[in-house]
Amino acid sequence: MINALATELLKARRSRVPWVTALAFTVAAGVGGLFMFILQDQGRARSLGLIGTKASLVGRDADWPTYLAFLAQTTAVGGMLVFGLVSVWLFGREFGQNTVKDLLALPTSRTAIVLAKFVVAALWCLVLTVQLVVLGLVIGTVLRLPGWSADLAASGVATVGATAAMTVLLTTPIAFAASVGRGYLSGVGVMMAAIFFAQVIAALGYGRYFPWSVPALFSGLAGPDSDPPGLLGLLLVLLVGVAGVVATALWWRNADQDR
Amino acid sequence: MAPVIALRSLSKHYGDLAAVDDLSLDVAAGEIYALLGLNGAGKTTTIRMLLGMVRPSSGSVELLGEPVRPGPWARVGYLVEGPAAYPELTVVENLTVAARLRGLWGRRQVDEVVERLNLTAYATRRAGTLSLGNAQRLGLAKALLHKPELLILDEPANGLDPAGVAEIRELVRELSREHGVTVVLSSHILTEVARLATRIGVLHRGRLVRELDAGELAAQTRRRLSVTARDLVAAEHALHAVGFSPIRTDLGALDLMDDRAIAEPERVAVALVAAGCPPVRLVVEQDDLETFFLRVVES
Structure with missing residues (x-):
């Protein structure tokens, strides 16, 4: 497992993809900061037209609770896209670049290789989440947002962290799809479908029963009047995460690798 | 073992x-x-x-x-x-x-x-x-x-x-x-x-x-001597005359399967020159995979 982990980390370090995902989360934190900046002065928001309108969708007030909630919601929706791409890249590339055949008859088992990929995906997403939080705290401090308290910050950071953890769990079926489809496209397809149906089903009011809607509900994206996802929703997320890992490992171990 | x-x-x-x-x-x-x-x-x-x-x-x-x-x-x-x-x-x-x-x-x-x-x-x-x-x-x-x-x-x-x-x-x-x-x-x-x-x-x-x-x-992979001459008919007669059994191919050449011809292609060249139809191409060829396969499968 250590051998597989070392190779996966080397492959990730040499790729440009981590930088692309870091840029995406930097932009997300920056956009949230821009909205706060606009909301700090409503007159300025109105004078900016469309941007002012969009910014007002984040919340009415430019303060720490609003900004931390924005970061959690970004993690729920943007995270599905960015964390999903991490999984698609980690698994799909082996098929897209035909390197998978060099991973199949080794002293390091296929299961160890799959688990190492999931560990790297989790570490990678953890780093991105920490980056988002740190950038958010810096931006909020620079903007001198009101409403700071240590309890509020801890709660906000915990919400972002929990949302990120749930989102990471929900990307494991994307890794499975990229493996079964032997490339990037099937993984991207499943990821887009999950994002689309998460929006639709949450809008219909059944989000708590659809795992991919749960992180957004948990982060408060549906608004203060909406119910949190509850224990069932959280269990469904955990179940999907575990099922994705198990299915991917079994597929790598048992499926014919004849292409 | x-x-x-x-x-x-x-x-x-x-x-x-x-x-x-x-x-x-x-x-x-x-x-x-x-x-x-x-x-x-x-x-x-x-x-x-x-x-x-x-x-x-x-x-x-x-x-x-x-x-x-x-x-x-x-x-x-x-x-x-x-x-x-x-x-x-x-x-x-x-x-x-x-x-x-x-x-x-x-x-x-x-x-x-x-x-x-x-x-x-x-x-x-x-x-x-x-x-x-x-x-x-x-x-x-x-x-x-x-x-x-x-x-x-x-x-x-x-x-x-x-x-x-x-x-x-x-x-x-x-x-x-x-x-x-x-x-x-x-x-x-x-x-x-x-x-x-x-x-x-x-x-x-x-x-x-x-x-x-x-x-x-x-x-198993048969070898042959492939001969091309400007007057293929005359070359065929000349080779028959000295005891070889040339086979005309679709590609306008004569194939000699005899071990003697394959081992000593210079004798074939001498015979053709002596008959007034010198070879323009003389080469020992081996069955390609397709030919070998067709023979193996047919057998």
Whole structure:
């Protein structure tokens, strides 16, 4: 497992993809900061037209609770896209670049290789989440947002962290799809479908029963009047995460690798 | 002594298609065994079953006395269906990845194999920028990194220039001769197989239609003397007159199958010159794979 982990980390370090995902989360934190900046002065928001309108969708007030909630919601929706791409890249590339055949008859088992990929995906997403939080705290401090308290910050950071953890769990079926489809496209397809149906089903009011809607509900994206996802929703997320890992490992171990 | 590879009634079916059909063979230690066949004959499917990448529909595979799952992979090196490498990693980094996955943490093995495969000049080049020939060397380097007892190579000469082919041939011979490595390789190039293998299994439509030693292959792949002259009719008469039996081909040449003509083509040339129809082309040719195959299959 250590051998597989070392190779996966080397492959990730040499790729440009981590930088692309870091840029995406930097932009997300920056956009949230821009909205706060606009909301700090409503007159300025109105004078900016469309941007002012969009910014007002984040919340009415430019303060720490609003900004931390924005970061959690970004993690729920943007995270599905960015964390999903991490999984698609980690698994799909082996098929897209035909390197998978060099991973199949080794002293390091296929299961160890799959688990190492999931560990790297989790570490990678953890780093991105920490980056988002740190950038958010810096931006909020620079903007001198009101409403700071240590309890509020801890709660906000915990919400972002929990949302990120749930989102990471929900990307494991994307890794499975990229493996079964032997490339990037099937993984991207499943990821887009999950994002689309998460929006639709949450809008219909059944989000708590659809795992991919749960992180957004948990982060408060549906608004203060909406119910949190509850224990069932959280269990469904955990179940999907575990099922994705198990299915991917079994597929790598048992499926014919004849292409 | 137990065979290094033992296949017993091995079959792989995809629906109605039998990619490999009831294949049984043994490969002894130190042999260079070639699976010879046209494209689609079942060579790669057989190799993938040897490596545990494809599950047989029926039958069994044993390598080095063990079943392929979990498999004796620390003692096996392989290259399947052309080389693949992580393009953004250098040659050395690609080999480091392969070494780590084989539990080798030192740099020595990587440096040794880089030197052995003449990759030193490309060691710090990204694999994505390598020529096909050097990418093939990198693939072979990964297969040889851990000094395997058994080497399984699928079309190892693909993409290499003639000098590269000769170099790989010599490398495989040396591994077999000096280190006792057993080699199983697949190829559709008859001349290459004839030069390298000690034993050959001919696959056709998934079945092992013939198994022969290298010496037998030389006897089986018929040679002929092909003659072209400006006046083909006169040349034919002249050759008949001196006791040869030329056969007119569709390509406007005369083929002589006699051992005497093949061994001493200069006598044929002298006879033609003496008859006033000197040859414009005189060459000893060997059956190509297709011709050999057609004869093997028809028989």
